[in-house]
């Protein structure tokens with residue numbers, strides 16, 4: 362029997378629901394895990410205030426056809442004496458890994474535990490967290506896990522803002538500024554469509570747009586990388602993505618875009 366797992370930290374939005382719907386259509390049983398994993402938060406991050414609404418999540422999971430909603434306690438995942446850490450160092454060094462030391466170790470560790478507990482045929486993740494997806498794919502391949510790792514497209518709000526549970530932190534004014542994150546990426550993609558193939562010039566164009574529309578200290582990184590290796594690209598080739606992170610108010614927002622989609626090659 363084909364089973365699918367959608368690992369989440371809850372506070373479901375349309376992005377989570379699209380992963381569940383896809384999983385529902387591509388497997389006979391749908392498992393959803395909801396676990397706010399303490400090991401992927403740094404000491405000064407938002408573990409204690411991470412948004413949560415268990416009743417709403419339970420209802421939405423049921424309406425989406427979830428067969429099992431797994432909501433473990435930290436001691437279920439990390440029982441007394443737990444000390445194994447899964448690390449994918451090459452892919453975890455840059456981008457979010459540089460700003461959030463230890464984050465991807467926490468992600469790779471919890472996902473490997475969840476995959477071992479559920480033993481699903483498929484596990485489905487959103488492409489908003491592209492670096493996370495690359496880390497998980499590498500981890501699953503290196504550990505010879507039998508689960509197929511599936512990435513699904515970003516779901517966006519009407520103004521382009523990528524859906525994220527952390528969008529709940531944004532005030533209306535911050536939310537409208539946050540749509541510049543998406544617009545900067547679109548501008549990068551348009552430059553590629555117009556024939557630009559130098560990655561540094563694409564990064565510069567996106568950064569310039571952000572500097573004009575956001576404040577400098579809100580910008581964490583803008584980087585053109587290969588979607589599989591997450592290493593900086595020099596020339597725009599198939600698989601090149603622009604990946605960005607900004608901090609607006611209390612929210613750290615990440616986003617990315619495939620640059621070659623629709624480009625004239």
Ligand code: PAF
Pocket residue numbers: 368369370371396398401468471472490493
């Ligand atoms: O993307 C998330 O929500 C989390 O990082 C994940 C994959 C559920 C692991 O805690």
